[in-house]
Amino acid sequence: MVSKAYLAVILGMGLVTFLPRWLPLIYLTKRSLPSWLVEWLDFIPAAILSAILLPALVTDSATRSIDLWQPEFVVAIPTFVFAILTKSLGGTVIVGMVLFGLAQKFF
Amino acid sequence: MNSTKDSGFGHSKKPVSRGMAAAWPICLGYMPIGLAFGVLAQKAGLSPLEIGLMSVVVFAGSSQFIAVSMLAAGASIFSIVATTFVVNLRHFLMSSALAVFLKNADRKKLSFFAYGVTDESFAVNLSKFRDSQWDLNSALVTNYTANFTWIITTMLGGIGGQFIPAHAFGIDYALIAMFICLLVFQIRGHIYVITAVIAGVIAVILSMLIPGNSHIVIASMTAAAIGVVLNKKIGSGEGR
Numbered sequence: 001m002v003s004k005a006y007l008a009v010i011l012g013m014g015l016v017t018f019l020p021r022w023l024p025l026i027y028l029t030k031r032s033l034p035s036w037l038v039e040w041l042d043f044i045p046a047a048i049l050s051a052i053l054l055p056a057l058v059t060d061s062a063t064r065s066i067d068l069w070q071p072e073f074v075v076a077i078p079t080f081v082f083a084i085l086t087k088s089l090g091g092t093v094i095v096g097m098v099l100f101g102l103a104q105k106f107f
Numbered sequence: 108m109n110s111t112k113d114s115g116f117g118h119s120k121k122p123v124s125r126g127m128a129a130a131w132p133i134c135l136g137y138m139p140i141g142l143a144f145g146v147l148a149q150k151a152g153l154s155p156l157e158i159g160l161m162s163v164v165v166f167a168g169s170s171q172f173i174a175v176s177m178l179a180a181g182a183s184i185f186s187i188v189a190t191t192f193v194v195n196l197r198h199f200l201m202s203s204a205l206a207v208f209l210k211n212a213d214r215k216k217l218s219f220f221a222y223g224v225t226d227e228s229f230a231v232n233l234s235k236f237r238d239s240q241w242d243l244n245s246a247l248v249t250n251y252t253a254n255f256t257w258i259i260t261t262m263l264g265g266i267g268g269q270f271i272p273a274h275a276f277g278i279d280y281a282l283i284a285m286f287i288c289l290l291v292f293q294i295r296g297h298i299y300v301i302t303a304v305i306a307g308v309i310a311v312i313l314s315m316l317i318p319g320n321s322h323i324v325i326a327s328m329t330a331a332a333i334g335v336v337l338n339k340k341i342g343s344g345e346g347r
Contacts, residue, residue, distance in 0.1 A: 044200055045293045047305075048306070050290060053307065076283070083287055
């Protein structure tokens with residue numbers, strides 16, 4: 001069965017995960033935001049997606065050092081081009097997967 | 108406003124089918140990660156029930172991986188919860204960016220929506236809110252479809268994940284490819300390119316200097332601020 005200690009761990013984790021997800025949605029949707037904040041938030045998606053992506057593409061996750069000669073990065077280049085040309089999310093996912101599957105045979 | 112029938116042509120689908128259609132790349136990406144997590148958690152001594160409970164209560168991939176390895180190493184509750192908090196702080200930024208599109212939405216629905224804000228659902232929903240007549244109901248379906256996939260695959264991994272060929276067909280790249288395309292969707296002018304490049308470069312440098320994933324929050328907040336300043340300086344009004 002599930003121990004009380006384990007339940008305490010996941011409930012604690014759940015709480016501290018939920019609050020940062022919940023507070024902005026409850027508070028910011030009820031107020032009119034200053035224009036600088038709206039403008040700043042408008043740049044957040046491009047910034048955050050790039051901040052998630054680029055380290056995954058150009059660094060070796062185990063050693064955390066720059067490594068451009070890895071399939072993650074090499075495959076990303078044609079995948080980017082495909083995404084820019086087609087603007088197709090589903091197509092990009094499929095193309096990326098197929099190329100990565102092929103690249104893994106060579107690396 | 109949220110009538111089940113959509114007036115747009117070609118989009119006359121209901122929230123359930125629209126939401127699920129938007130969720131499939133996320134689900135595809137969650138499958139190998141969920142299975143891998145289940146295998147790892149099972150090796151750390153967790154039962155499928157315990158794995159499923161964590162996926163339901165927490166629903167945040169990277170922090171679940173970290174928590175399981177900390178549990179296996181005998182870490183204290185406090186250090187596990189504190190680490191989870193830091194790892195998941197980036198969702199604060201994501202929910203803030205989503206809030207701009209959800210003015211005066213129903214609080215109960217917002218709470219249910221908040222539970223499902225992940226890197227992936229954030230990116231998909233945000234570009235949907237920006238580019239189409241997306242509504243909170245569809246977004247909720249997207250989130251819970253992804254959530255359901257995560258719960259099921261993590262439990263499956265815990266039951267017998269080592270027997271499933273989880274890394275076939277380049278499926279490990281599904282989420283990266285999805286992020287690549289969603290990043291392209293976010294680029295709506297030169298300022299956005301500059302902001303994204305600055306964020307990426309800062310994130311790469313910081314990721315090599317500081318452990319964990321706080322580089323994501325620091326880099327994106329800094330780059331967005333630079334974007335605002337540049338936008339003012341150039342005065343092109345390219346941003347909003």
